Amino acid sequence: MGTHPEPESLLPLSPAVFHILLALSTGERHGYGIMQEVAAATDGQMRIGPGTLYRSIKQMLAAGMIEETDERPDPDLDDERRRYYQLTGFGRRVAQAEAARLARLVREAVSRRLLPGIEGTP
């Protein structure tokens, strides 16, 4: 197994990459499944096209954030030509680092009263 850089060195992630990491954080999925999960998680506001999806997947595979898996959740119902992807340990750490970075930003926005309906701490 190769050595990975510090997760922070890859930040900030592109929105597509972070959404894919989020989609895979709950289990392995194929390409179309990732797109559906992203659309559902964002109420349809974020839609990733096939090109962006597979470009991101290619980069994430190269960076060791995700990996292909041979297992099929339900082989009887699935097309075996589909490739499934799952998060690696490194990918999970990158996702956590990005989430923490975004959380800090959100806290900052709240403290500056930029989020309506959420009280900021003085």
Next chain:
Amino acid sequence: MSNAPHATTRTVRLSVWLYKRLLVLYPQPFRQQYGAHMVQVFRDCCREAAYSDGAIGLWRFWLIASGDLVVSALAERRREELPMTRTTWIRLGSLAAIIGGITIALLQIPNTVIAVNMLLTREGLIQIQLHAGTYFQREVWSTTPVIWLLFVLALPGMYARAADRLGAFGRICTVISVIGAALIVIGDTIVAALPLTQGVACVPPTCAYFDFHNYSAIGRIAVFTGCALFLCGMALFSIAAMRQRAMGHGWANILPLVLGILALSSTAILNYPGNFVYLSSPSANLIGFPLLNIIWFHIPSEVPADRVGGGIYWLLAVPLRDLAVMVITSLAFSATWVLMGIALWPRRGDETMTRTVTAPVEPAC
């Protein structure tokens, strides 16, 4: 049962067929690795869109998918193909400069023959000029933007040669020069397109075509602006290169400045009213401004009627001016680009340098 599901299936199949063809926009390795999966995902999405929202849903998805396809294909191509090594840029720039320079010289062969013949055989050969001008005018015209495109390609090579010493400043100068050269290409294309698309015969020193909307003026302004920018960028590049001795050979450092001056002065000539140089060479890649000033104001553009057939001064002076304007300066411009190409040509040791001149590939994500 309604035909709608059948029609939907057919539309989805047609969409998938079209999407498969469009995948050619991606680099081949990427296509081979992920093409089939992308098509599969595309098919799934099409089905979902078509069955949930019908034709409108399908159109909406096509809008998203086509935008995604163009943007991601361009990005992938840039990532896989454009990050060329420094040596590749230098070699490409060198070849472009040499080919462009030699092409200018070749285009001047007819003019050279005509001018020399005129010098040798007096008025009879004016007829040759008329005929030759008719045939060659359009070729020269249509070639000029292409030549300038080659020069646009040569400029990154020039920067690549000097990148180690000029850094960001050299990059800015190169960008200014590239913008200028691109404007020249656009302007020359506009100017050349008018007579080329109208099929009206050009007979030197006039070339008749319709220009109701004054497009040629727009083209000339573009060329003029482009030349000014080109000179600015090249002059600054040259000054910095001379200070840093960035181009290797000492003489090579001044070449960008010479090219800039030649380009701008030629445009000034180009805008002389009734100037036949403009007719022969829209971008007017040639001519030293002082030389033309000396010659132009002392010799009219046509042999005075009372001097035709007599007076060696006029018979020699007019062709001599033609020779000076159309040939010598063209060849000077041509030779400078060839010299630039020679100066750029990769040398031993370049291969070992690992620095690239393109923007670094973005971090993994």
